[in-house]
Amino acid sequence: MLHKVSEKTMHRVRWLLTLGWLLLIASLFYDPITIAWTDASNLSSPFRVNLDQCIKIRKTCLPQSSFSMSALIWWAMIVPSGIFILLVFGHEFWRRICPLSFMSQIPRALGIQRRRKVVDRLTGEARREVVTIGENSWLGRNHLYVQFGLFVLGLGLRILYVNSDRFSLGIFLIATIACAMLVGYLYAGKSWCQYFCPMAPVQMVYTGPRALMGSQNYLEPKTTVTQSMCRTTDAKTGQEQSACVGCKAACIDIDSEKTYWTELNKPGRRLVQYGYLGMVIAFYLYYFLYAGNWDYYFTGAWTHERDQVAKVWDTGFYLYDRAIPIPKAFAVFITFFVLIAITVTLGLILEKLCRKVVVKKGRSISKEQAQHIVFTLFTVTSFWVFFSYGARPSLNRLPEYPLFAFNALIVLVGSLWLYRTLRRTRSQYERENMATSLRKQLQKLSIDPKLLEGRSLDDLSPDEIYTLVKVLQGVSQQLRLQTYTGVVLDLLRQKTIDASGSFDFCQQLRQDLQLTDAEHFSTIETIASINPELLAFSQATEQVHSAVTLAKTISKPTGKPSV
Known part of the structure; x- marks a missing residue:
């Protein structure tokens, strides 16, 4: 959707979003502003604390007091907005505004990227060129396993350490930025986005073959720069030109649908698609399994819970008024792995059933098309499940009618995406x-x-x-x-x-x-x-x-x- 917007304009937009993100990170260490919004005496704020409310973890009420909203803004507003953007506006929209992708390109912009000496096979001349990750290297073949593993690890650390501990969250985000910049120094192109970023599998799931309002660049007059591919502006002519270094052959930044069909059977692709639904369910379910109630999650108490880091070795499960003596550090990942195993198994079974059902109706369907159908169903299910819980700690503070309108919007958007994607071949x-x-x-x-x-x-x-x-x-x-x-x-x-x-x-x-x-x-x-x-x-x-x-x-x- 943003592929036609000039690079100069998008460069300014990325700077503004990056500065906003850095300001939010700074507020995790010092925030004299949003803490006033949650003060119990601030009757004009929908975020004020109700001192009479008892939010339980098991049988103990959490102490209520005013708190900084920095973590709540990040987890319950910004992160859900990113998921909505991916399904509706597409991968290209997200990639062109993503601050982390932008900061991974800083070494290239400064001209300090690592280079290696290469000898031309034909002329024998030596030259220095930027380094890219080979498609046939181990990481090139298995990066989906690496990225999904980092995604699971990140969500586990989030529940254990960074959900409500603002200092830990700030360090976590700064470390992520440092990693993106380091990869941007070591490897050219969007190697961070393509091979390392834990958010990339999420983008892959929600984009599918095409987003609801994403562009189909192959139907338009051909240009040298398409969708969200790397680009620069020629200083002399002012015209945009490709800065692609070929870090990936089937690049989602050049043609997202081509990448979807090309990598449908890439190692780790089914794990990402089916396992992501399991992660969405497991992540939100764990709040209930830990606290023994849903109030702990839906009130957003987990974004400002005291002594979260000290509770890492606390009892991890509480079911039917009974504590199960498994440490929280283990219980989180047990929940993740069980739900991932269930949804991956379910996805593989549904692929086979899909082919059998269609054949019984007198029609034929390829294995690839059956996989695409199940992928599509898992994506829209993940979207609906995510927004049944994601952003709710802030959305539930809205009046009844705006909340109903938002719920209707989520159902409508998911249905429209499902309709135009399900029969795509x-x-x-x-x-x-x-x-x-x-x-x-x-x-x-x-x-x-x-x-x-x-x-x-x-x-x-x-x-x-x-x-x-x-x-x-x-x-x-x-x-x-x-x-x-x-x-x-x-x-x-x-x-x-x-x-x-x-x-x-x-x-x-x-x-x-x-x-x-x-x-x-x-x-x-x-x-x-x-x-x-x-x-x-x-x-x-x-x-x-x-x-x-x-x-x-x-x-x-x-x-x-x-x-």
């Missing part, structure tokens, strides 16, 4: 993505106007473009191969695909044009000879060249197309 995305390139190639041909019924090619939908492509089966193989080459070349120029990913991405188009796999590899070789810059030397390119050689050996294209 990879093939729909690929057709829409390829439609622009196909139009360019079709405009080069002499199309009979009767086929278009008086409309222009620009008026046709992606499905109609594909239908028209099938008409090309009746023309010569040379013309079909020329059209295919033009589409692949256009997609490579737009960085929609790379050389290694073009084979699978264009498979359906080859079938529609009745071209062989060997002809695809010949196309890639032709493009490499004419536009070598589009196939920059990499391991993926080596694999393509090997495939070309193999294809030539086992299959030589003939004048007669294969089906």
